[in-house]
Amino acid sequence: MGRIPCCEKESVKKGQWTPEEDHKLSSYIAQHGTRNWRLIPKNAGLQRCGKSCRLRWTNYLRPDLKHGQFSDAEEQIIVRLHSVLGNRWSVIAAQLPGRTDNDVKNHWNTKLKKKLSGMGIDPVTHKPYSHLMAEIATTLAPPQVANLAEATLGCLKDEMLHLLTKKHIDIQFQSPVVQVHPPQPMINNNGTTSPSYNITSRHEVINEDDTIEKIKIGLSRAIIQDHDPNTSSNKLWEGHGATISGNFPGFHYGLSSFVHEGEGSPWSQSMCTGSTCTAGDQQAQFHSKMVDEHGDESDGDKEARHVSSMFTQDCDLWDLPSNDLMNPLV
């Protein structure tokens, strides 16, 4: 006893749809509607599975669909909703007229995840990587923290080198502060402008090993400082064979590494104010709000309706061109 297949596998065509098939399906649905997808391919004269027809219709042929690039505003909505709802693409797509869950999912996986990662934000939790590392560090003993810093640096080094070699950014390190200047308009080939980040310091030459060492120390300190913000010059981890002072001026990592202090991305400010990301709180608030207002109601449409009430803030534009973003650490 197995599951009944949705169609006769042998006689069913797979793969790309031809214009002729599209036309057959469209004209059949225009006449008869979309009731009973199992019968539609048979009646429309298509050698396709009903499921495949439904997918083709909902993701491509539906006349109300919007094709083409996602706007900044749409991206903002996706990111904001994803921070609260997670991978519930259908609910997110319901807030974007003309977009399908498949569109949203693809756009997230191919573009938005990378953008967030490039900004130092974990696309899963929507928290800065620095906070995640700090959270992990709270569960570790000092030697393990050092290992974590080491491992993290391995990733950061690769990402930075990748960025440097790919984009030829003039990067020089100042010990231990790395300054990233606000974006300067850069004229693109098509005549438009995009912000260009410039990272500079007082040192002229990159000494990779030296820099890595400095970052390593800074990262260890930052992790510990994040763990206990009240400790500034206290001796930490005493009794564990390691003593690290907490005070560490000027070094920022994660999100702050990519935006000039005080001039961070408007998006990042709205999502992660100051040093405390609010995404988790938003999720908790949203959840409790849903439960309070609707009991155990779980109907997708109702949920989607109430999700729209979350948009009380103006949508901010992305401030980083996707080309300048690094590959995700995820």
Next chain:
DNA sequence: AATCTACTCAACCGCAACACC
């Protein structure tokens, strides 16, 4: 010019939820 690599996105698959009997 040929090959390789990375990226995009349409389509597929399996599972869960829902509807109906």
Next chain:
DNA sequence: TGGTGTTGCGGTTGAGTAGAT
């Protein structure tokens, strides 16, 4: 109430393509 068929959803795959080497 349980069984069966249908629909919807999210994860994943792979063909096509653009850019790099």
